[in-house]
Amino acid sequence: MSEIQKSYSKHTLDKDLDKLTRFELATQFVSRRLLGLGIGVAFLALALVFASFFVSGLPGSVIVIAAAVVGAYMALNIGANDVANNVGPAVGSNAMSLGVALVIAAVFESAGALIAGGDVVNTISKGIIDPANFADSNSFVWAMMAALISSALWVNLATWVGAPVSTTHSVVGGVMGAGIAAAGFSVVNWPTMAGIAASWVISPLIGGIIAALFLALIKTLIVYQEDKIAAARRWVPVLIAIMAGAFACYLALKGIKKVIRIDIQTALLIGLVTAIAAWALLRPVIAYQSANLENRNQSLRKLFSIPLICSAALLSFAHGANDVANAVGPLAAIVHTVNAGEIATKVTIPLWVMVIGALGISFGLLLFGPKLIRMVGQQITRLNPMRAYCVALSAAITVIIASWLGLPVSSTHIAVGAVFGVGFFREWYTGNSKRRRRYVSKQASVSAAGVPNINQSELRRRKLVRRSHFMTIVAAWLVTVPAAALLSATIYVVLSLIS
Secondary structure, three states, X not given: OHHHXXXXXXXXXXXXXXXXXXXXXXXXXXXXXXXXXXXXXXXXXXXXXXXXXXXXXXXXXXXXXXXXXXXXXXXXXXXXXXXXXXXXXXXXXXXXXXXXXXXXXXXXHHHHHHHHOHHHHHHHHHOOEOXXXXXXXXXXXXXXXXXXXXHHHHHHHXXXXXXXXXXXXXXXXXXXXXXXXXXXXXXXXXXXXXXXXXXXXXXXXXXXXXXXXXHHHHHHHHHOOOOHHHHHHHHHHHHHHHHHHHHHHHHHHHHOOOOOOOOHHHHHHHHHHHHHHHHHHHHHHHHXXXXXXXXXXXXXXXXXXHHHHHHHHHHHHHHHHHHHHHHHHHHHHHHHHHHHOOOOOOOOOOHHHHHHHHHHHHHHHHHHOHHHHHHHHHXXXXXXHHHHHHHHHHHHHHHXXXXXXXXXXXXXXXXXXXXXXXXXXXXXXXXXXXXXXXHHHHHHHHOOOOXXXXXXXXXXXXXXXXXXXXXXXXXXHHHHHHHHHHHHHHHHHHHHHHO
């Protein structure tokens, strides 16, 4: 009897210990969430102090400081939501850990925002609405404040529910809604809005097409070759060279323009020289990495670690240059209008404003970004390092072109469009590629065990992209602009009544 009681007591003790363990894990999980929230609030407080140092004692300093805090809040949300598109594919393909991806993205996001973010800021601050139609400078200031608050709240909500929405959509919708509430529909620059809207449609298509083309190139030149490793030694350095040349060209055009002006021809020459140097430097590196690899697809993935890391860094740099405008564009307009007492069509961006935007994006990424990073990298379609490389390089090239032209395109649309492009191309290629069918047949003929026959009609029905995510994301894109505009108009009315 005592033995039964002893056994029962141990069983009860184990159950109690399991409950305590689960309780401790739950407490740790909640504490991590509260820690991130606490650090975020501390950053907003630092932004307040930082802005006060530059504008304290000046006319309208209270409004500028409040706008700086809201701009910092918006930057946090950009980092939490939008940056997932830059590193999500790399993390989802297991090419790099989440921690490494976060560090790389934070460093290059800040660099891109501080070095090359100015041109797009001008487009956001003056291109969407016509400042001349505002009755006075106060109404313009409150419109920009409402745009910042509404877009930040909308992106925060989207991040909370796990939807990768466009922060560019949010801020453009916010500026448009507040402008309409303040001065009517005539205040909106509709031709500019039409061009921006067209870029929202065109950019994901371009991103998807470029990603599919690179994946087709990799499959043709490397994956379905008899000697995969030899083909990889030949072509992987070329792929890295393409990426390095594009990065160098962009830096020459945007990164050092404050020091020296470089025309497009010289920039292209710099890119070409950099590409050749990268190709020559990395040929022996790839040869060394591939020395003892087996001739199979799994081995190829190891060779794409370097270009995938570099392309993620390039994409983060381009995103920082392009999307810092979402946080500091309206803020810069507020700072200039309050200080100058007039509405200007072109503003000078203070360095302290750019610093708040850059640091906010990085903090938002580190504190709240992992949730959407996993969603973009793992839940839309299955990615390996080769596919993730195609996504990242495609998105980088498209974002760089958009930033060069000064267009506030959505990096979310581009990157997610590239992910969909890779997934839909794989669906088509799996069911329709003659090269693939010949390769599978040849492998079956040389295999001792043989390869089972694959029903081609079944391949054509195979879905490699989750349609539910596709529909959800497209729906979120469609809702963002009107929702942000309506919210911004409401906030503008409230601010006007309070003021």
